[in-house]
Amino acid sequence: MRYDKIFVIIFWTYLFVENFGEEIKYYRPNLYVPNLLKNYSGPILACNQFQFCTERDRNFWKAQREIYNLILQGKDLSTQGPFVERQSSLVHALEERSRLCEDDSSAPFLLDKNSDDWPIACIWNGGASNGTCAPAPIMDEDFGYIEPNLWKIKVKQFRRKIGCNLQQIFASDSVQELYICRQNCLHLGIDYFSSLILSFGMVLALTSLILTS
Incomplete structure:
Protein backbone atom coordinates (compact mmCIF):
# COMPACT_ATOMS: atom_id res chain seq x y z
CA MET A 1 0.00 0.00 0.00
CA ARG A 28 -5.02 33.79 -22.27
CA PRO A 29 -8.22 35.43 -21.07
CA ASN A 30 -10.54 37.21 -23.48
CA LEU A 31 -8.92 40.58 -23.95
CA TYR A 32 -10.47 43.85 -25.03
CA VAL A 33 -8.52 45.22 -27.98
CA PRO A 34 -8.50 49.05 -27.94
CA ASN A 35 -10.11 50.94 -30.81
CA LEU A 36 -6.68 52.22 -31.83
CA LEU A 37 -5.77 48.71 -33.02
CA LYS A 38 -9.15 47.65 -34.40
CA ASN A 39 -8.05 48.40 -37.98
CA TYR A 40 -4.50 47.17 -37.52
CA SER A 41 -3.87 44.30 -39.96
CA GLY A 42 -0.61 42.99 -38.51
CA PRO A 43 -0.11 40.52 -35.67
CA ILE A 44 -1.08 41.74 -32.19
CA LEU A 45 0.58 40.37 -29.07
CA ALA A 46 -1.19 40.88 -25.74
CA CYS A 47 1.51 41.81 -23.24
CA ASN A 48 -0.96 42.58 -20.46
CA GLN A 49 -4.60 43.61 -20.21
CA PHE A 50 -3.78 47.16 -21.21
CA GLN A 51 -0.72 46.80 -23.45
CA PHE A 52 -0.52 45.26 -26.91
CA CYS A 53 2.67 44.72 -28.88
CA THR A 54 2.75 45.29 -32.64
CA GLU A 55 5.31 46.18 -35.28
CA ARG A 56 4.61 49.82 -34.43
CA ASP A 57 6.75 49.33 -31.34
CA ARG A 58 9.75 48.96 -33.63
CA ASN A 59 9.56 52.69 -34.33
CA PHE A 60 10.11 53.40 -30.64
CA TRP A 61 13.01 50.97 -30.63
CA LYS A 62 14.63 52.78 -33.54
CA ALA A 63 14.28 56.03 -31.60
CA GLN A 64 15.99 54.31 -28.68
CA ARG A 65 18.78 53.25 -31.02
CA GLU A 66 19.32 56.86 -32.11
CA ILE A 67 19.48 58.00 -28.48
CA TYR A 68 21.93 55.20 -27.67
CA ASN A 69 24.23 56.16 -30.55
CA LEU A 70 24.11 59.83 -29.56
CA ILE A 71 25.00 58.94 -25.96
CA LEU A 72 28.07 57.08 -27.18
CA GLN A 73 29.02 60.08 -29.31
CA GLY A 74 28.53 62.33 -26.29
CA LYS A 75 30.89 60.19 -24.22
CA ASP A 76 33.58 60.58 -26.88
CA LEU A 77 33.04 64.33 -27.14
CA SER A 78 33.20 64.79 -23.37
CA THR A 79 36.83 63.68 -23.41
CA GLN A 80 37.62 66.38 -25.99
CA GLY A 81 35.71 69.16 -24.26
CA PRO A 82 33.76 70.82 -27.13
CA PHE A 83 30.85 73.20 -26.69
CA VAL A 84 27.41 71.77 -27.53
CA GLU A 85 24.27 73.78 -28.25
CA ARG A 86 21.68 73.54 -25.49
CA GLN A 87 18.89 72.54 -27.91
CA SER A 88 20.91 69.92 -29.77
CA SER A 89 19.78 66.30 -30.06
CA LEU A 90 22.93 65.29 -28.22
CA VAL A 91 21.84 67.16 -25.09
CA HIS A 92 18.41 65.49 -25.30
CA ALA A 93 20.05 62.06 -25.61
CA LEU A 94 22.21 62.66 -22.54
CA GLU A 95 19.10 63.68 -20.61
CA GLU A 96 17.50 60.38 -21.62
CA ARG A 97 20.47 58.42 -20.32
CA SER A 98 19.16 58.35 -16.74
CA ARG A 99 16.02 56.56 -17.97
CA LEU A 100 18.04 53.98 -19.89
CA CYS A 101 20.24 53.45 -16.84
CA GLU A 102 17.16 52.34 -14.90
CA ASP A 103 15.89 50.02 -17.64
CA ASP A 104 16.62 46.39 -16.78
CA SER A 105 14.34 44.83 -19.39
CA SER A 106 14.85 45.82 -23.03
CA ALA A 107 17.51 48.57 -23.15
CA PRO A 108 20.53 46.23 -22.75
CA PHE A 109 19.61 44.62 -26.09
CA LEU A 110 20.79 47.86 -27.72
CA LEU A 111 24.30 46.45 -27.33
CA ASP A 112 23.47 44.04 -30.15
CA LYS A 113 23.35 45.75 -33.55
CA ASN A 114 21.16 42.95 -34.91
CA SER A 115 18.44 43.67 -32.35
CA ASP A 116 16.76 46.12 -34.74
CA ASP A 117 15.68 43.12 -36.83
CA TRP A 118 14.60 40.83 -33.99
CA PRO A 119 10.89 39.94 -33.68
CA ILE A 120 8.82 42.06 -31.32
CA ALA A 121 8.09 40.33 -28.00
CA CYS A 122 6.63 41.00 -24.59
CA ILE A 123 9.49 41.30 -22.10
CA TRP A 124 9.51 41.59 -18.32
CA ASN A 125 12.06 41.24 -15.56
CA GLY A 126 11.60 38.83 -12.65
CA GLY A 127 8.36 39.37 -10.76
CA ALA A 128 7.57 42.71 -12.39
CA SER A 129 3.87 43.39 -12.87
CA ASN A 130 4.25 45.26 -16.17
CA GLY A 131 5.94 44.12 -19.34
CA THR A 132 7.32 46.11 -22.24
CA CYS A 133 7.17 45.62 -26.01
CA ALA A 134 10.54 45.47 -27.74
CA PRO A 135 12.64 43.36 -30.09
CA ALA A 136 14.02 40.25 -28.37
CA PRO A 137 16.41 37.49 -29.47
CA ILE A 138 14.91 34.56 -31.32
CA MET A 139 14.41 31.45 -29.19
CA ASP A 140 13.33 27.89 -29.96
CA GLU A 141 10.04 28.32 -28.08
CA ASP A 142 7.43 31.07 -27.86
CA PHE A 143 8.26 31.50 -24.17
CA GLY A 144 11.75 31.61 -22.74
CA TYR A 145 13.94 33.38 -20.26
CA ILE A 146 17.51 34.52 -19.75
CA GLU A 147 19.05 33.30 -16.50
CA PRO A 148 19.75 35.90 -13.78
CA ASN A 149 23.54 35.55 -13.89
CA LEU A 150 23.66 36.04 -17.65
CA TRP A 151 21.22 38.94 -17.62
CA LYS A 152 23.06 40.72 -14.80
CA ILE A 153 26.23 40.69 -16.90
CA LYS A 154 24.35 42.10 -19.88
CA VAL A 155 22.72 44.88 -17.85
CA LYS A 156 26.00 45.85 -16.18
CA GLN A 157 27.82 45.88 -19.51
CA PHE A 158 25.17 48.17 -21.00
CA ARG A 159 25.18 50.60 -18.08
CA ARG A 160 28.95 50.87 -18.20
CA LYS A 161 28.81 51.40 -21.94
CA ILE A 162 26.52 54.44 -21.75
CA GLY A 163 28.20 55.94 -18.69
CA CYS A 164 25.69 55.30 -15.90
CA ASN A 165 26.73 56.25 -12.38
CA LEU A 166 28.32 53.73 -10.01
CA GLN A 167 25.14 53.23 -8.00
CA GLN A 168 23.21 52.27 -11.14
CA ILE A 169 26.01 49.97 -12.28
CA PHE A 170 26.19 48.18 -8.92
CA ALA A 171 22.38 47.91 -8.86
CA SER A 172 22.61 45.59 -11.85
CA ASP A 173 23.82 42.87 -9.46
CA SER A 174 20.29 42.62 -8.06
CA VAL A 175 18.60 42.26 -11.45
CA GLN A 176 16.46 39.14 -11.83
CA GLU A 177 15.94 36.84 -14.81
CA LEU A 178 14.40 38.19 -18.02
CA TYR A 179 11.28 36.61 -19.50
CA ILE A 180 10.53 36.75 -23.23
CA CYS A 181 7.11 35.83 -24.58
CA ARG A 182 5.73 35.77 -28.12
CA GLN A 183 2.30 34.36 -27.38
CA ASN A 184 -0.73 36.13 -25.92
CA CYS A 185 0.73 35.65 -22.48
CA LEU A 186 -0.21 37.67 -19.45
CA HIS A 187 2.32 36.86 -16.76
CA LEU A 188 1.05 36.51 -13.25
CA GLY A 189 3.74 38.59 -11.56
CA ILE A 190 5.45 35.44 -10.29
CA ASP A 191 9.15 35.11 -10.93
CA TYR A 192 10.85 31.81 -11.66
Missing part, protein backbone atom coordinates in the same frame (compact mmCIF):
# COMPACT_ATOMS: atom_id res chain seq x y z
CA ARG A 2 2.86 2.36 0.81
CA TYR A 3 4.31 1.91 -2.68
CA ASP A 4 0.94 2.78 -4.15
CA LYS A 5 0.95 6.05 -2.22
CA ILE A 6 4.48 6.86 -3.39
CA PHE A 7 3.41 6.24 -6.98
CA VAL A 8 0.41 8.53 -6.55
CA ILE A 9 2.65 11.25 -5.07
CA ILE A 10 5.07 11.04 -8.00
CA PHE A 11 2.22 11.06 -10.50
CA TRP A 12 0.50 14.11 -9.00
CA THR A 13 3.83 15.92 -8.63
CA TYR A 14 4.50 15.45 -12.33
CA LEU A 15 1.04 16.67 -13.33
CA PHE A 16 1.25 19.66 -11.02
CA VAL A 17 4.65 20.83 -12.25
CA GLU A 18 3.60 20.48 -15.88
CA ASN A 19 0.26 22.25 -15.51
CA PHE A 20 1.46 24.92 -13.10
CA GLY A 21 4.41 25.76 -15.34
CA GLU A 22 2.12 26.21 -18.30
CA GLU A 23 -0.26 28.37 -16.27
CA ILE A 24 2.59 30.71 -15.37
CA LYS A 25 3.79 30.90 -18.95
CA TYR A 26 0.55 31.26 -20.85
CA TYR A 27 -2.58 32.88 -19.53
CA PHE A 193 12.20 31.09 -8.18
CA SER A 194 8.99 32.11 -6.43
CA SER A 195 7.07 29.72 -8.66
CA LEU A 196 9.44 26.90 -7.70
CA ILE A 197 8.93 27.60 -4.00
CA LEU A 198 5.16 27.73 -4.46
CA SER A 199 5.21 24.47 -6.43
CA PHE A 200 7.33 22.73 -3.82
CA GLY A 201 5.07 23.91 -1.00
CA MET A 202 1.94 22.60 -2.69
CA VAL A 203 3.60 19.27 -3.46
CA LEU A 204 4.60 18.90 0.21
CA ALA A 205 1.06 19.65 1.31
CA LEU A 206 -0.32 17.07 -1.12
CA THR A 207 2.25 14.51 0.03
CA SER A 208 1.32 15.05 3.67
CA LEU A 209 -2.36 14.52 2.92
CA ILE A 210 -1.71 11.28 1.04
CA LEU A 211 0.63 9.78 3.65
CA THR A 212 -1.71 10.57 6.55
CA SER A 213 -4.78 9.19 4.81
